[in-house]
Amino acid sequence: MLEIDRINVSYGDLQALWDISFKAEEKEIVALIGPNGAGKTTTLKTITGLLRSFAGEIRFEGQAMEKVPIHKRVEMGISLVPEGRGLFPGMSVLENLELGAFTAKGRSCKEETLEQVYELFPILKNRKKQAAGTLSGGEQQMLAIGRGLMSKPKLLLFDEPSWGLSPLLSKVIYEVINQINHSGVTILLIEQNVRIALELANRAYVVENGRIVKQGDSRNMLNDQHIREAYLGTESV
Amino acid sequence: MSLQVFAQSLIFGIFVGGLYGLAAVGLSLVFGVMKMLNVAHGELLMLGGYVTFWFFSLYHIDPFLSLLPSAFVLFLIGMGLYKGLFSPLAKLHEEVKIKNSLLIGFGLSLVFHNLAIRLWTADERSVTVFYSGWGFSLFGLRFPIIRLAGLVLATIVILALQQFLTKTYFGKAIRATTENWESAALMGINIEKTSMISFALGATLAAMAGTIVSVGYAIHPAMGLEWTLKALIVVVLAGLGNIGGAFVAGVLLGAVESVSTLFVGPYMEVVGLVIFLLVLELRPQGLFGKRIGEGG
Numbered sequence: 001m002l003e004i005d006r007i008n009v010s011y012g013d014l015q016a017l018w019d020i021s022f023k024a025e026e027k028e029i030v031a032l033i034g035p036n037g038a039g040k041t042t043t044l045k046t047i048t049g050l051l052r053s054f055a056g057e058i059r060f061e062g063q064a065m066e067k068v069p070i071h072k073r074v075e076m077g078i079s080l081v082p083e084g085r086g087l088f089p090g091m092s093v094l095e096n097l098e099l100g101a102f103t104a105k106g107r108s109c110k111e112e113t114l115e116q117v118y119e120l121f122p123i124l125k126n127r128k129k130q131a132a133g134t135l136s137g138g139e140q141q142m143l144a145i146g147r148g149l150m151s152k153p154k155l156l157l158f159d160e161p162s163w164g165l166s167p168l169l170s171k172v173i174y175e176v177i178n179q180i181n182h183s184g185v186t187i188l189l190i191e192q193n194v195r196i197a198l199e200l201a202n203r204a205y206v207v208e209n210g211r212i213v214k215q216g217d218s219r220n221m222l223n224d225q226h227i228r229e230a231y232l233g234t235e236s237v
Numbered sequence: 238m239s240l241q242v243f244a245q246s247l248i249f250g251i252f253v254g255g256l257y258g259l260a261a262v263g264l265s266l267v268f269g270v271m272k273m274l275n276v277a278h279g280e281l282l283m284l285g286g287y288v289t290f291w292f293f294s295l296y297h298i299d300p301f302l303s304l305l306p307s308a309f310v311l312f313l314i315g316m317g318l319y320k321g322l323f324s325p326l327a328k329l330h331e332e333v334k335i336k337n338s339l340l341i342g343f344g345l346s347l348v349f350h351n352l353a354i355r356l357w358t359a360d361e362r363s364v365t366v367f368y369s370g371w372g373f374s375l376f377g378l379r380f381p382i383i384r385l386a387g388l389v390l391a392t393i394v395i396l397a398l399q400q401f402l403t404k405t406y407f408g409k410a411i412r413a414t415t416e417n418w419e420s421a422a423l424m425g426i427n428i429e430k431t432s433m434i435s436f437a438l439g440a441t442l443a444a445m446a447g448t449i450v451s452v453g454y455a456i457h458p459a460m461g462l463e464w465t466l467k468a469l470i471v472v473v474l475a476g477l478g479n480i481g482g483a484f485v486a487g488v489l490l491g492a493v494e495s496v497s498t499l500f501v502g503p504y505m506e507v508v509g510l511v512i513f514l515l516v517l518e519l520r521p522q523g524l525f526g527k528r529i530g531e532g533g
Contacts, residue, residue: 074425086420
């Protein structure tokens with residue numbers, strides 16, 4: 001469904017991604033793990049079109065994305081729940097959700113999707129008139145996810161969905177991500193909590209210094225010595 | 238000084254303040270969406286006034302009727318200016334962008350200023366209609382009908398704009414882009430198109446203010462900078478992106494300036510600037526601005 005073929009991205013003179021290649025098949029959950037500054041967020045931003053690669057190719061459902069502007073990519077079915085949520089803090093919860101359904105596709109079934117989002121996160125319905133900036137951290141993350149779903153995406157990208165949340169809330173969020181995946185949405189995920197990410201994902205890629213250094217089945221990754229030492233903080237047995 | 242003189246100044250101040258508000262709303266809209274300060278905003282207002290003046294002197298169209306056509310002309314000019322001059326800046330880094338937009342704005346204001354002298358001479362012009370002198374008195378205070386109509390019109394336009402921004406999908410897209418353009422783009426909003434329409438809307442609002450100025454007051458080629466300054470003061474007073482607040486702040490500035498003429502005479506301009514500095518120093522988010530963080 002999504003194929004990333006040797007993309008290179010730089011910020012001015014500083015190259016952030018070097019020949020990154022990976023793919024996500026339909027209905028998979030794929031995780032990108034790695035230390036801060038490795039290039040994970042840059043990768044997601046390049047997939048959405050917020051950043052451009054100077055070499056390499058991104059294909060979504062077989063179509064080259066090079067010339068497709070950001071807003072068209074949303075229409076095609078790519079949605080990002082960004083790092084730090086990226087809400088519209090001065091606008092109401094309902095307005096944030098409505099904006100999620102800005103595309104023609106999203107607008108055509110807005111009411112229906114809205115009901116589904118409220119079912120997933122009933123608290124958002126109670127708070128729909130409240131300004132998004134006044135929500136608690138957990139509620140803001142729920143809103144960000146709900147907003148991401150409003151465009152009826154085929155591929156949903158998550159950038160640190162458990163950022164700033166308690167372990168309990170993180171668990172809730174991860175159950176929801178699993179649920180979304182079961183409803184047929186492909187998931188590409190960045191997560192600091194490597195254990196959770198690997199338990200949730202089918203496959204994972206390790207990004208270090210802007211390069212993919214390891215890839216494979218996430219269950220195998222959990223037992224990988226390098227991963228255990230560098231990311232899970234446990235010695236291999 | 239009698240109470241009556243004071244009250245009369247206050248009323249005239251409120252009339253002109255409504256126009257400050259209208260001018261400021263356009264500037265605020267453009268800055269909010271594009272993060273560019275259009276210092277030629279006052280010149281767009283001046284052009285709007287002259288277009289109305291032309292409609293009146295060439296075709297004898299009543300200024301209140303030509304309000305919408307003039308506004309439309311400036312809408313088109315605004316789109317052209319955005320496409321030709323401001324759009325190439327959109328992709329630049331924030332700081333470089335605002336500096337370049339200032340240069341373009343100052344350049345534009347010089348061009349429009351001189352163009353206006355060429356087309357209409359440096360004389361003060363004003364649209365004088367048959368009802369120009371009409372008015373009524375209440376409690377011994379004078380209410381000129383045209384200035385009153387100007388204030389009412391400015392109020393209606395601002396209320397309509399507020400409805401547009403809160404009720405329509407496109408209006409919400411404008412607000413979303415103002416709050417966080419990256420997220421807005423991720424919603425599928427076409428930032429380029431939104432910026433262009435916002436810029437053109439800013440020009441439209443300036444033109445409406447200019448039209449009212451041309452009939453209730455007077456227009457001249459050098460008026461642009463003065464109006465840009467007023468709009469800027471009001472925007473700072475109100476807090477960025479606060480439409481309703483801009484109107485109230487405009488009325489406030491108009492009233493304070495007008496009343497202060499009684500005490501400091503020609504130095505009333507200074508009063509506005511002193512308020513500007515005080516607000517920047519003590520309440521940088523503006524008088525009515527809220528501080529909402531993303532929490533978390």
